[in-house]
Amino acid sequence: MTADTDARIARLLHHRKAGLSQGEPVVPPISVATTFHLPQAQGAAHHYGRSGQPTWDAVEAQLAILEGAEVVSFPSGMAAITAALVCCLKAGARVMIPSDGYYVTRLLGRDLLQVYGVEVVQVPTLEMADRDFAGFQVIYIETPSNPGLDVVDIAALARRAHAAGALLIADNTTMTPLLQRPLDLGADLVVAADTKAPAGHSDALFGHVAGRDANLMARVREWRRQSGSVPGPFEAYLVHRGLETLEVRLSRMCASAAVIAERLAAHPKVRGLRYPGLPGDPSHGSVGGQMANGGFLIGFELAGEAEAEAFLARCPLIEQATSFGGVHTAAERRARWGDAVAEGFIRLSVGVEPVEVLWSAIDAALEG
Numbered sequence: 001m002t003a004d005t006d007a008r009i010a011r012l013l014h015h016r017k018a019g020l021s022q023g024e025p026v027v028p029p030i031s032v033a034t035t036f037h038l039p040q041a042q043g044a045a046h047h048y049g050r051s052g053q054p055t056w057d058a059v060e061a062q063l064a065i066l067e068g069a070e071v072v073s074f075p076s077g078m079a080a081i082t083a084a085l086v087c088c089l090k091a092g093a094r095v096m097i098p099s100d101g102y103y104v105t106r107l108l109g110r111d112l113l114q115v116y117g118v119e120v121v122q123v124p125t126l127e128m129a130d131r132d133f134a135g136f137q138v139i140y141i142e143t144p145s146n147p148g149l150d151v152v153d154i155a156a157l158a159r160r161a162h163a164a165g166a167l168l169i170a171d172n173t174t175m176t177p178l179l180q181r182p183l184d185l186g187a188d189l190v191v192a193a194d195t196k197a198p199a200g201h202s203d204a205l206f207g208h209v210a211g212r213d214a215n216l217m218a219r220v221r222e223w224r225r226q227s228g229s230v231p232g233p234f235e236a237y238l239v240h241r242g243l244e245t246l247e248v249r250l251s252r253m254c255a256s257a258a259v260i261a262e263r264l265a266a267h268p269k270v271r272g273l274r275y276p277g278l279p280g281d282p283s284h285g286s287v288g289g290q291m292a293n294g295g296f297l298i299g300f301e302l303a304g305e306a307e308a309e310a311f312l313a314r315c316p317l318i319e320q321a322t323s324f325g326g327v328h329t330a331a332e333r334r335a336r337w338g339d340a341v342a343e344g345f346i347r348l349s350v351g352v353e354p355v356e357v358l359w360s361a362i363d364a365a366l367e368g
């Protein structure tokens, strides 16, 4: 972590302090009020729970410190992605999205955006660098992509998008704002599923949009109010608590992932291993640049579907579950969702278990 990131983490942990008076709680209360004392229409911080409320304020303040930007929170990553795309597009517009990114984003393009008259063009992440952006209003990227872990050069794409008159939206879920800051590299909006590492305990759905253009962020905020796509106060509280330990968890998870990836790559039953942190990985050039490290996700192939399912079933320290970024190591065969990957392809999300215990369990499960 850089000194700048360290300072953000410290600020995040103490962000409520300056606003507290004698006897007030250190952690934010879970505010369940839908309506607020309002004798006059003007001058109150809050008036109605769909427009804004104190527990959202607390988690948005933390995320704003990490992003260095204004933040609007949403009830899930998909709600944040929908908000960003709807606010930047209208009928007749064209958007480029990755054909190898999170699959529900592609479904949203097909079943919502296209139905409302937006042309959705799917391009593999690695080919975006060579595509002409002329005629597009939005270029939407996911880097590293989920599950393939391919990367694009965010700064280069932002320059080219802006030259073509398009906005760049980046899904930063696989890295979190601690490991990658697309807004610093020129992206107009960041979207993220805080359901993953930021919440971190597989117990809350949450998302956010971050941006530095006040007009664009006002549209996103107004979309939340009009669509009613609002997070629950308990989820906001859980994400607030999760964010306080994000850096500690990520340190363990990413360090363990580097160890596990290196050993998996050397294993005779493993093929096609992808981990951006390994020298020789096609995405390695971005590590130390736009990515602080290689992250906590590893992709690899076993011989086929049966071998992959048997491995997952045998390993006592791998949760067989979708999603990633939680404290428990988890993995699944992505072909079961229709991702364009080999039948034996596994996406492994490394958790916080002590690494040697975790590796022993993985090694034993590989032996069968």
Ligand SMILES: *Cc1c(COP(=O)(O)O)cnc(C)c1O
Pocket: 076, 077, 078, 079, 102, 142, 146, 171, 173, 174, 192, 193, 194, 195, 196, 205, 206, 207
């Ligand atoms: C999980 C995920 C999402 C969706 O987040 P939800 O909170 O499940 O709606 C979006 N993008 C990426 C890259 C994801 O991994």
